[in-house]
Amino acid sequence: MDKIYSFRHYEETLYTFWEDNGYFTAKIDPSKKPFCIILPPPNANADLHLGHAMYVYEDVMIRYNKLMGNETLWLVGADHAGIETQFVYEKYLKKQGKSRFDFDRKTLFNNIWEFVMENRGNMENQLRKLGFALDWSKKKFTMDEDIVKTVYLTFKHLYDDGLVYRANRLVNYCTSCGTSFSDLEVVDKEVVGNLYYIQFPIQEGGSVTIATTRPETYLGDVAVMVNPKDKRYQKIIGKTVLLPLINREIPVIADEYVDPKFGTGAVKVTPAHDENDFQVAQKHGLWKDPVIDFNGHMQNTGLDDIDRVYVVKARKLIITKLEEYGFLEKITPHDMVLHTCYRCGTTLEPLPKEQWFINVKPLKKKAIQLVKKDEIRIHPKRFKKQLIAILENFIDWNVSRQIVWGIQIPAYRCEKTNDWFVSVEQPTSCQICGKCKFIQDKDTFDTWFSSAQWPYATLQSCKNPKSEIRNPKSDDKPTPFFDYFYPTSVMETGYDILRAWVSRMIMIGYFETKTVPFQHVFLHGMVRDKKGQKMSKSKGNVINPLDMIKQYGADAVRAALIFGTKEGGDVVLSEDKILAMRNFCNKIWNIGRFIEINQSQSSSHKSQVSIQKTSPKFQNIKNIEKLRKEFAGIEKKYHTHFKNFEFAKAFDLMYEFVWHRFADYYIEELKDSVQSGSIEACQEIFTVFRACLQMLHPYTPFVTEAVWKAFHDKTTSIMQSRFEHTNKTIRS
RNA sequence: GGACCCGUAGCUCAGCGGUAGAGCGUUCGGUUCACAUCCGAAAGGCCAGAGGUUCGAGACCUCUCGGGUCCACCA
Numbered sequence: 001m002d003k004i005y006s007f008r009h010y011e012e013t014l015y016t017f018w019e020d021n022g023y024f025t026a027k028i029d030p031s032k033k034p035f036c037i038i039l040p041p042p043n044a045n046a047d048l049h050l051g052h053a054m055y056v057y058e059d060v061m062i063r064y065n066k067l068m069g070n071e072t073l074w075l076v077g078a079d080h081a082g083i084e085t086q087f088v089y090e091k092y093l094k095k096q097g098k099s100r101f102d103f104d105r106k107t108l109f110n111n112i113w114e115f116v117m118e119n120r121g122n123m124e125n126q127l128r129k130l131g132f133a134l135d136w137s138k139k140k141f142t143m144d145e146d147i148v149k150t151v152y153l154t155f156k157h158l159y160d161d162g163l164v165y166r167a168n169r170l171v172n173y174c175t176s177c178g179t180s181f182s183d184l185e186v187v188d189k190e191v192v193g194n195l196y197y198i199q200f201p202i203q204e205g206g207s208v209t210i211a212t213t214r215p216e217t218y219l220g221d222v223a224v225m226v227n228p229k230d231k232r233y234q235k236i237i238g239k240t241v242l243l244p245l246i247n248r249e250i251p252v253i254a255d256e257y258v259d260p261k262f263g264t265g266a267v268k269v270t271p272a273h274d275e276n277d278f279q280v281a282q283k284h285g286l287w288k289d290p291v292i293d294f295n296g297h298m299q300n301t302g303l304d305d306i307d308r309v310y311v312v313k314a315r316k317l318i319i320t321k322l323e324e325y326g327f328l329e330k331i332t333p334h335d336m337v338l339h340t341c342y343r344c345g346t347t348l349e350p351l352p353k354e355q356w357f358i359n360v361k362p363l364k365k366k367a368i369q370l371v372k373k374d375e376i377r378i379h380p381k382r383f384k385k386q387l388i389a390i391l392e393n394f395i396d397w398n399v400s401r402q403i404v405w406g407i408q409i410p411a412y413r414c415e416k417t418n419d420w421f422v423s424v425e426q427p428t429s430c431q432i433c434g435k436c437k438f439i440q441d442k443d444t445f446d447t448w449f450s451s452a453q454w455p456y457a458t459l460q461s462c463k464n465p466k467s468e469i470r471n472p473k474s475d476d477k478p479t480p481f482f483d484y485f486y487p488t489s490v491m492e493t494g495y496d497i498l499r500a501w502v503s504r505m506i507m508i509g510y511f512e513t514k515t516v517p518f519q520h521v522f523l524h525g526m527v528r529d530k531k532g533q534k535m536s537k538s539k540g541n542v543i544n545p546l547d548m549i550k551q552y553g554a555d556a557v558r559a560a561l562i563f564g565t566k567e568g569g570d571v572v573l574s575e576d577k578i579l580a581m582r583n584f585c586n587k588i589w590n591i592g593r594f595i596e597i598n599q600s601q602s603s604s605h606k607s608q609v610s611i612q613k614t615s616p617k618f619q620n621i622k623n624i625e626k627l628r629k630e631f632a633g634i635e636k637k638y639h640t641h642f643k644n645f646e647f648a649k650a651f652d653l654m655y656e657f658v659w660h661r662f663a664d665y666y667i668e669e670l671k672d673s674v675q676s677g678s679i680e681a682c683q684e685i686f687t688v689f690r691a692c693l694q695m696l697h698p699y700t701p702f703v704t705e706a707v708w709k710a711f712h713d714k715t716t717s718i719m720q721s722r723f724e725h726t727n728k729t730i731r732s
Numbered sequence: 733g734g735a736c737c738c739g740u741a742g743c744u745c746a747g748c749g750g751u752a753g754a755g756c757g758u759u760c761g762g763u764u765c766a767c768a769u770c771c772g773a774a775a776g777g778c779c780a781g782a783g784g785u786u787c788g789a790g791a792c793c794u795c796u797c798g799g800g801u802c803c804a805c806c807a
Contacts, residue, residue: 583769594766
């Protein structure tokens with residue numbers, strides 16, 4: 001063994017060794033306990049960042065379970081990441097002086113497909129560099145044919161159960177990007193805007209002043225609304241207001257919703273352009289078609305010189321006009337939040353658009369039950385409350401996206417009746433009228449809709465290598481891996497996507513499979529820099545995991561993400577810490593080297609050994625026994641931590657023990673007798689060290705395997721070994 | 733407005749009812765003898781503040797102050 005552990009000589013070779021010899025490949029073994037984790041699929045098109053490196057927790061669990069003798073599957077896949085990827089591709093097009101409008105739908109889709117496929121390998125190799133024990137033989141992509149089919153089937157099932165509906169709802173629409181966004185994708189921007197006070201004349205005499213930040217939308221108003229308890233306005237409720245400049249008549253209505261303290265206490269109601277107004281108007285049975293179109297231009301306002309004018313410009317024109325005619329009372333500055341497009345920064349326009357929605361009420365009810373009853377257990381515990389709150393507040397899910405890069409919604413509109421039907425297979429004839437040419441919805445699914453099905457969609461599509469004969473009937477195909485590994489054991493992901501992903505997997509997963517998609521959820525924290533700031537390119541504090549791996553080795557980077565952290569807490573990562581962990585890896589290596597040197601020595605001095613044996617040093621025997629006892633305690637604690645999902649604690653424990661107790665104390669104390677060939681001392685040190693290698697292996701797989709091979713047949717792996725003391729120390 | 737997390741050594745963080753800890757940094761002393769990517773030693777803390785529970789509180793409870801995150805609302 002070399003003086004220093006040089007990870008560069010080992011990492012790639014060892015990973016290839018593992019992969020080629022099938023150590024990552026899951027089989028179906030009914031005699032073993034299955035343990036399965038589905039890797040949250042990274043964006044196929046993007047490089048990994050430090051957040052992805054946090055999936056090391058999954059590797060820790062997988063490798064631990066392998067050493068426990070369980071049959072493990074860590075399933076790897078890639079996400080098409082709809083909006084994100086299309087955005088990246090469009091930037092790429094822009095560099096070439098083109099845009100998405102230069103292509104038809106099909107060509108654009110195919111181009112993005114090729115673009116993604118070219119880049120996909122990067123991400124996969126980066127996962128390998130991290131040492132992840134992923135089963136590459138079963139890798140999946142969210143746009144694989146069989147996955148798409150599953151997604152279609154789920155949608156059909158939801159549709160058949162009456163949980164899918166089409167509704168004219170307000171969506172956050174970006175008039176520049178030409179697409180709508182989910183609430184989750186909206187970026188809030190705090191600005192100082194204006195509050196405009198406008199006088200509306202009342203037909204019966206007098207006037208009422210309303211305050212608004214969006215004066216141009218008054219042309220789409222359906223009512224003026226006041227609080228029924230507001231004494232100032234009691235007498236105008238039920239009267240008729242004449243909208244300035246156009247003289248359209250609208251009623252004054254009353255609703256608790258109005259806050260009397262805000263503005264003047266009187267509010268204009270514009271159902272087509274404001275989410276709250278939309279809801280209130282619906283309650284009162286009021287509606288008026290939009291006065292802003294999907295390109296951001298005014299329409300149907302009743303004012304010829306305003307129609308077809310861009311909305312920002314229209315606002316100025318209208319204000320000038322209102323002022324000119326004496327309707328504008330005053331303008332005051334006002335702190336407000338703009339909903340903006342995360343892609344281009346344009347202020348999003350709430351616009352009514354027909355979309356597909358999923359009624360989540362029954363789904364979330366069941367999901368809440370599952371979480372509350374611990375059918376799905378959340379680690380760390382504090383996230384349980386948070387998840388329940390998230391589920392309780394879940395509103396109906398808009399799954400339509402107006403982009404090309406995604407799974408096209410399998411919904412078809414009859415040209416004759418305008419009714420819709422949903423079909424998993426490409427229909428040959430209209431299922432409504434039977435003869436028309438029907439048109440498929442142009443929209444694609446929200447990426448999270450396919451992600452929500454990932455656990456069962458992937459497992460169902462895993463082929464059993466032994467029984468390739470498959471039933472052609474799609475609903476009745478054999479799904480041995482699904483049967484064996486589902487529900488999966490643990491879903492491990494960042495706490496930031498509890499809402500977007502975890503909650504939806506539970507809802508959809510249960511709906512489709514009638515069981516939980518995973519038994520445990522383990523959430524990791526965010527990676528931050530030395531100062532506790534989020535890493536971002538603009539701050540220039542981004543640590544590239546691959547650079548660090550190149551410099552310090554994968555084991556060091558992995559260990560640095562875990563060492564000294566609290567479960568679910570954010571991780572502060574610095575180069576210093578990675579360096580410290582590299583030193584620890586070297587320490588592991590050198591303990592092995594010490595043992596190796598002394599083993600060969602003691603075997604060459606066999607004659608001396610027996611002499612040594614007849615003259616026992618009581619001190620050393622005492623130390624050997626002390627070590628044995630102390631290590632038994634460490635083993636017990638280690639396995640308890642794993643049982644409690646306290647992976648960082650288990651690692652901290654090993655770090656402290658291996659370095660500061662085992663190496664610094666015991667080896668130093670027993671050094672003399674080891675070097676003079678004491679068999680007892682050598683054996684005990686080797687036994688403990690062997691077990692330590694196994695216990696460290698989930699965290700630092702490379703160095704432990706490299707050392708392991710130094711003591712064993714080179715064709716074997718530490719991954720074949722099993723914890724020896726497990727029966728004594730833990731109960732399953 | 734609702735919820736959650738965090739204030740512990742110079743810095744970044746562990747500690748979850750019983751003698752204040754780690755990594756990095758600092759100071760001093762050590763390399764033929766596994767490792768200088770090392771070893772030994774040292775300095776450095778009213779554990780944010782105030783009450784309370786307890787024989788005993790960084791730890792549990794209440795409040796205050798300070799930092800962060802998520803959600804809701806914003807005419």
